[in-house]
Amino acid sequence: MQKRSRVIDTFISKEALSGLLLIFVTVFAIFIANSNLGSMYFDFWDKDFGLALGSQTITMPIRLWINDGLMALFFLMVSLEIKREFLIGELAGATKALFPFVASLGGMIVPALVYIYFNPDNMIGFGIPMGTDTAFAIAILMLLGKRVNPLVKLFLVALAVIDDLGAILVVALVYTSELHLEYFIHVSVVYSLIWLLNYFDVKKLLPYLILGAFLWVFIHETGVHATIAGVLLAFAIPISSKMDEKDFIDTTKSSLDEFEKNKDENPILNNRQINALEGIAYGYDKVQNPLIRLEHNLHGFSAFFVMPIFAFSNAGVLLDFTAVTQHLMVVLGVALGLLIGKPLGIFSFVYIATKFKLIKKPANISWFEILSVGFIAGIGFTMSIFIANLAFTDEVIISAIKIGIFLASFAATLIGVTLIILKHRLKYKSK
Structure with missing residues (x-):
């Protein structure tokens, strides 16, 4: 139990520091985009860059290399965390997983419904308000220090992990381009080889990573979003070590x-x-768990390189509010999905499931704190921007959505922080 607690504390501390870095990078990207260097900023990320692998050539803008390539490593890291949590972590066992699972389910379904309510004829963006930016959310809680109940931090981590899984499924099932079925044979062969490594108890990570690179290339060619390669690879990485x-x-x-x-x-x-x-x-070398080892190596790289690069390349937006008025319903659907849909969904699903005795709310977490977490989970930012780039191709709409995401995330932060501070003061006065 003590070892598990140290793992969670390390995870939270890294996510908090990463969140602070993301805040700085985001502000800097917005500043650059609206300065005299703005045109240079946008032109750079749109430049084409090619990669040749034998006879296979892939050419994409630099921004897509980040969104499709580097983000595959982020999804690999997230999926490794999810696998660990469900096998040996805080979500191991149906009873432990059910409480944050129900909360996360509400936090995905209700925001999507809010978006659809405002955009019944343009539903493709329903996935945008479903995501929670784990790094940002945990950073906010860490800045509040001892005002935050430690169990609330654990609840947010568990909720965010499951939320990430939901976002991954939405990306896989909804946001794909035209499918090229012939490449699915290549994908099947490579993925079968990866699972053969697992079957024959291969613990070295290098063979998995080499085949994972081929898997990424072939999935990209199928038309399915290539970040799913990271998810599939994570499922096949063994968790047991060669030596006990x-x-x-x-x-x-x-x-x-x-x-x-x-x-x-x-x-x-x-x-x-x-x-x-x-x-x-x-x-x-033999006692280390391959999954834990890869997760550990990727966590810092993802938190302090992948996510800041993603934020810097995608957060830059021209603060032109005419785009917002032109696409007001889309922006309202996203913004209110995050600001209202997230806390409403999380709180209501947990409340109803508790009343019907489907789940048991931890005694040390109050309903007030669950509502506070609901608002903090409304910080969509990187995940929402990521899905916005998949849902829409019109840069004007994407810019308008980004402004909506920023405003909603800022408002959700203010409300969530206010509720947590208020709860702390009331608790302090009652003593």
Whole structure:
């Protein structure tokens, strides 16, 4: 339990720092886009860049390389987290998973319905207000420090993990271009090879990653959004290690004893000591869980490189509110989906499920705190922008939607923070 708590604390601290970095990058991108460098900013991300892999050539604008390529690594990391949480983490077991699952379900369905209500003839954007920006949301809670109930942070993490899974499914099922069925054969062959590695208990990550790169290329060619390659690869990464902890402890102790026993006056290591060190290195390599190892390596890279690059390339928007008035219903659907739909969906689904005794609300989380989390989850930002770029191709509409996302996320933050501070003060006065 203590080890699991450390994992969650590390996750939260990294996400919080990443969220602060995203805030800075976002403000900077908006500043650049509306400065004299604006045209250079937009032109750079729209420049074509090509990649050749044998006879296969893929050419896309730089922004799409980020959105389709780097974001595949982000989805790989998220999917590894989801797999870990459902197998051995806070969501392991139906009882633990059900409470945040119901909350997340409401937080996806109701915002989508709000959008559809305003845009019955233009429903393609329903997925935009469904996402929660985990890094931003956790960063806000971390800035509030001890005012926040630790269980509320865990609830938000669990909710966001499930929310990410929902967003991934929406991207896979809805936001795809024209399908090229002939490439599905290539995808099936490569993915079968990946699962063969799993079946034969291959623990080295390199073969999985090499085949994963081919999987990305072929999925891209099918017309399905290529980020799904990261999701599929994550499912096949093994979680068990080659050596259990007891064997590692025994072999390491034996190697350390051998190392100490063969100590001499010579300032350099002798052959027996080198062999002992190699035994420790062998055990170190074998005891690590492939899934945890890859997740750990990707987490920092994703939090401090992929997401900031994505934010900088996509957050830049001309603050021209005429675009908002031209596409007011779309903007209202997105903005109110995040600002009203998220908290309403999360709170109402949990409340109804609790009243019907389908789930049990943790005693240490109040209804007021659940509502607060609902508003904090209304910070859509990166996930909402990501889906907006898939749903629409008209840059004017996308710009208008981005402004709606920014305003709704800012308002949701203010309301959520106010509710949390109010709850803390009321609790403090009652003592």
